Amino acid sequence: MSPVLPLPVTETDRAACAATDVLRRVGEKWSVLVLALLREHPYGFNELDRAIHGLSRRILTRTLRTLVSDGLVSRQETAARVEYALTDLGRSLLPLVIAIGEWAVEHAPEINAARGQEFSVGGSR
Template identity: 50%
Template sequence: MLTLSHRDETACQAVSDVLSRVGDKWTVLVVEHLSEGPMRFNELRRLIGNISQKMLTTTLRGLERDGLVTRTVYPTIPPRVDYELTELGRELRAPVHALAGWARTNIQRINDARARFDGAQG
């Protein structure tokens, strides 16, 4: 029987923690849009489309906590808040763009496979 060392378990947990953030569909979309430059909350929400205000807030807070996004508040009336990728967030652009591109390229193949599977299940 194969057993993992403590170091292997720690590495697996670290990878799992990071992937739970960067592999989330909302994170992928937010990072894609912020790749174009700083944006305001409502601009992001409009571009993403079907994301709720609460989910976008949660996603942006998580990205800020993980050091991928900065939040800048400007003292205007009403207050202006911009979100921007950090250096670490900008490093995430290439894998996110690759993943999003792969998804767009292969969505029909995936849908076909799902239909075949669902049909075979009865």
């Protein structure tokens, strides 16, 4: 059974929540794209840079560092190049990332329609 946070959830609870931490880091749009690309095969930095349009090299570097530090991506350095690949941990995350992506595509019209509606601070529309 999944652990349940006590309600109301405090800032301390939220900060300590492993799911929140992982979703914040992995759910970042560039992380998702990098993970999806690496599912195909390992990539060099320049290959990733060319494959992801609209992403600066600085942000790509930051994204890769985060994924490597979280153990989701490995970084292998040879004399010729630096290569990035999914680790077993990163590969285990892929089905979840894909499922969230599929859900987002399926429900995008509803989400976009909801975003267009005004709502008050109390949450009523």
